[in-house]
Amino acid sequence: MDEKYIVGVDIGGTWVRVAICTADLNEKNIKKRIIKTLKETKYSISNSICQILSELLSENSIEQDQILGIAIATAGPLNMDKGEVFNNANLGFRVIPLKQPIKEKFPGIPIYFINDCNGSVLGIHFFEAEDDEKDNLVYISMSTGLGGGVICSGHLLLGKEGNAAEIGHAKVEPKSKFKCNCGAYGCWEAYSSGTGVKNRAFDALNEGKLNADILMQIVNNNKKSITAKEIFQAAKRGDELSKKIVEDCVYYTKVGVGLVNNYYDCTSIYFGGAMIKDKEQIIPSIIEQFEKDPIKFTINHPPKIKLTRYQEEIGLRGALALVKYKTDKNKIIF
């Protein structure tokens, strides 16, 4: 009998990742490719996925009928049934159709869709989590935005269109004057995402109350080149303004983790995303808070705080896991 394969795709604002693996998801057999996210037309992304997938198949002498399924994890908002992304600020079009164009090129193969953070928690579940934490598991991505995926009582939470657990838009500061990308004020994402950290630093610079000499020195006085990375770097070197921004990022992450734990009563929370490159300025303080003094932030027993070891690859692994769980009819998604 011919060997069967699983295809996973992860679409982000900057990169598209495509992988193919044997149906057992033995990580030694993952073959992957990464390309820039093309934004010329609303079909650029689906075209590039089809092209890379065709290449991966021919390079590895795999026929289309050996593929059990294709799962696509993407930044949302998502219409899971239609296979479309809508209103995504980073991908550039009001609606990006994915399912139809890919189905035309690969007919007869089941295609599944999942929001990237919901996918990532499946990746953690399959590749990384301990047995005793699998049933109540949360993933939090701190990146350009802030998102989450939740497995609660052994079920992946999806919602009506696949956009459950949009935890980045939890209101962590009700009287905030800071507007989030979503249009609301005081969202967790507005304080603790890469975009949030950058915007808060600009606000504070404009206000001019805190000293930012070290930060400005790091960017050669060119305000435009400030990103979260330089702010964390400056904070480490004692920059007054940057320290305040990083403190807020961490504080509101504690508020957010507390809310998540109140809602989902999780055993473990895994962190990932680009911001976690500065993990030593974020994670230890959160671990300490929830180990020593959780009650300020959550009434439930506190979760273990961990980091995913797969970093930017966790979404892609989640897509692979989704096909496996669909094929196996795993109760986690049924």
Ligand SMILES: [Zn+2]
């Ligand atoms: Zn928001």
